Amino acid sequence: MPTQTTNPKLQFEAVESLLTRWLQERRALLGKYTEIVVTLDGSATDEAFMSRQSKLCELLVDYISAGHFEVFHELINEAEQFGDGSCAIAEKIMPAIGDTTEVILAYEEKYANDGEQREKLRRDLAALGEMLESRFQLEDQLIAGLHNRHRRLVQDQASLSG
Numbered sequence: 001m002p003t004q005t006t007n008p009k010l011q012f013e014a015v016e017s018l019l020t021r022w023l024q025e026r027r028a029l030l031g032k033y034t035e036i037v038v039t040l041d042g043s044a045t046d047e048a049f050m051s052r053q054s055k056l057c058e059l060l061v062d063y064i065s066a067g068h069f070e071v072f073h074e075l076i077n078e079a080e081q082f083g084d085g086s087c088a089i090a091e092k093i094m095p096a097i098g099d100t101t102e103v104i105l106a107y108e109e110k111y112a113n114d115g116e117q118r119e120k121l122r123r124d125l126a127a128l129g130e131m132l133e134s135r136f137q138l139e140d141q142l143i144a145g146l147h148n149r150h151r152r153l154v155q156d157q158a159s160l161s162g
Contacts, residue, residue, distance in 0.1 A: 008081040012154050015078045015147055022063075022071050026136065029059045033132065037125060057112040064101055067139065072097070079146045082153060089145035093138050100135035104128065 036056050039049055072094065079086040107128045111121065 008078070008150070009154050009157065011074075011078045011081045012147070012150050015074045016151075018071060018074055019143065019147060022066055025059070025063050025066060029056075029063050030132075032056045032059050033125075033129065037129070040122060040125065053111055054113070057108045060104055060108045064104055067097075068101065072142070075142060075146045078150060082150050084149070084153070086146045086149055090142060093142045093145070097135060097138050097142070100131050100138070103131045104135070107131075 032052065032055055036049075036052050039052060044052070072090070076087060076090050079090060107124055110124070
């Protein structure tokens with residue numbers, strides 16, 4: 001986990017590394033979600049299906065936790081370091097991200113150890129997919145409004161000093 005520094009450029013670089021790792025986790029989560037959707041209609045054994053479902057639930061919790069306890073915190077620290085008013089973007093977006101967290105974690109709680117009700121699971125997976133899509137769009141807005149905005153500032157500073 002990056003630590004807050006008094007140097008905005010160093011804070012930016014630490015957050016850049018954190019975001020790269022987190023977005024890789026997002027891709028893994030999406031891959032597992034897609035795998036579950038495909039195998040739900042396929043001929044996977046119950047044991048194989050339950051194993052995939054359990055892994056999806058694990059990835060959901062890991063991804064959500066990293067976002068809330070690491071990524072969003074560091075993005076806000078970065079915005080504070082740059083002092084450019086971009087914290088207002090986070091104040092606007094974070095409540096909506098919080099709303100998606102509740103729905104996603106409810107899915108995880110319901111299906112972490114029980115994937116037996118496949119018809120209900122189909123419906124809940126569709127709802128989870130919509131919620132993930134909404135959340136990813138909000139997260140991308142947050143990243144664009146804070147981090148990508150600062151990318152331009154860091155690049156401009158580097159070109160002025162170089």
